Amino acid sequence: MTEILISIFLLLGGFFALIAAIGVLRLPDVLMRMHASTKAGILGSSLILIACAIFLAEVEITARVVAIILFLMLTSPIGAHMIGRASVRELKKPDPAPQKDS
Amino acid sequence: MTPAEFLDLSIYATFVMVMLSLAIAFIRLAKGPTLGDRVVALDMMTVSIIAVCGVVAVATGVYAMLDVALVLALVGFLATVALARYAERRDARKKEDRW
Numbered sequence: 001m002t003e004i005l006i007s008i009f010l011l012l013g014g015f016f017a018l019i020a021a022i023g024v025l026r027l028p029d030v031l032m033r034m035h036a037s038t039k040a041g042i043l044g045s046s047l048i049l050i051a052c053a054i055f056l057a058e059v060e061i062t063a064r065v066v067a068i069i070l071f072l073m074l075t076s077p078i079g080a081h082m083i084g085r086a087s088v089r090e091l092k093k094p095d096p097a098p099q100k101d102s
Numbered sequence: 103m104t105p106a107e108f109l110d111l112s113i114y115a116t117f118v119m120v121m122l123s124l125a126i127a128f129i130r131l132a133k134g135p136t137l138g139d140r141v142v143a144l145d146m147m148t149v150s151i152i153a154v155c156g157v158v159a160v161a162t163g164v165y166a167m168l169d170v171a172l173v174l175a176l177v178g179f180l181a182t183v184a185l186a187r188y189a190e191r192r193d194a195r196k197k198e199d200r201w
Contacts, residue, residue, distance in 0.1 A: 003105035007112035010160065014119030017153050021123030024130050024146050030138040033130070037146040044123075045153040048116065049171070052156045056165050064168045068152070068175055075179040079145060082186035087138030 002054065009051035016044030030087045038080045042072050113161050120157060124150040137192075141185045148178030 020043075023036025046069045053065040103111075124147060131143035155171035158164065 001105070003109040006160065007105075007109050010116040010157065011112050013153060013156075014116035014123075017123040017150055018119045018126075021126035021146060021150065024143060025126050030136060030142065033139060033142050037127075037142050037149070041146055041149040045149050045156065048120075048153045048156040048160075049168075052159045052168065055160045056163070058165075061165055061168060064172060068168070068172050071172070071175050071179075072149070072152070075175070076145075079179060079182035079186065082183055083138055083141050083145075083189070086186045086190035087136060090136055090138065 006051045006055050009047050009054065013044045013047030013049075013051065016040050016047060018044075020044060030091065031084055034080050034083060038076045042076050046072065113157065116157050117154075117161070120150055120153045124154070137185075137189045141182060141189065144185070145178065145182050148174060148181070152178075 017040075020036050020040035023040060024033050027033050027036055049065045049068055053062045127143050127146040127150060131140055131147065134140040134143055152171045152174055155167045155174065159167040159171075
């Protein structure tokens with residue numbers, strides 16, 4: 001029964017990772033690509049790591065998996081925010097009125 | 103089909119899907135028109151490699167791969183922040199240049 005559970009988590013994680021990559025390839029804009037890569041990508045790798053924790057079933061492994069998932073969920077919005085702030089001026093460039101830099 | 107066989111099959115399928123996502127993110131890394139696209143693709147590749155580490159840990163039972171995944175998450179975050187800072191500074195320095 002645990003094997004079925006691990007398989008379901010693994011397949012869901014791989015599916016979400018694939019969807020995230022397709023979104024990074026196909027969406028038209030930097031901000032939309034970032035949306036795909038941060039949310040769906042983190043979800044996919046988190047599901048695969050949860051499958052790993054169920055499969056190995058030890059306390060250290062589970063603590064490590066929880067640390068990795070917490071770290072990913074903590075740092076991914078910060079990175080996405082910084083990339084967005086760096087590239088939002090590039091997106092605003094065709095504006096006729098010049099933006100004042102702060 | 104026994105549950106163990108189904109687990110083996112789903113490990114193979116997950117390997118294929120995660121490697122495919124790595125390859126697709128690499129296409130965006132090679133193609134990306136701006137520096138921000140490339141940074142996003144590199145971030146996506148880091149997350150995919152963390153997923154690969156998890157699948158390898160399930161497939162072989164080598165749980166040291168989880169340490170690799172933890173360090174990779176740290177280094178990937180630092181790389182993203184450094185590249186984003188670089189892009190921002192570069193954008194602020196030469197404002198009318200396009201890359």
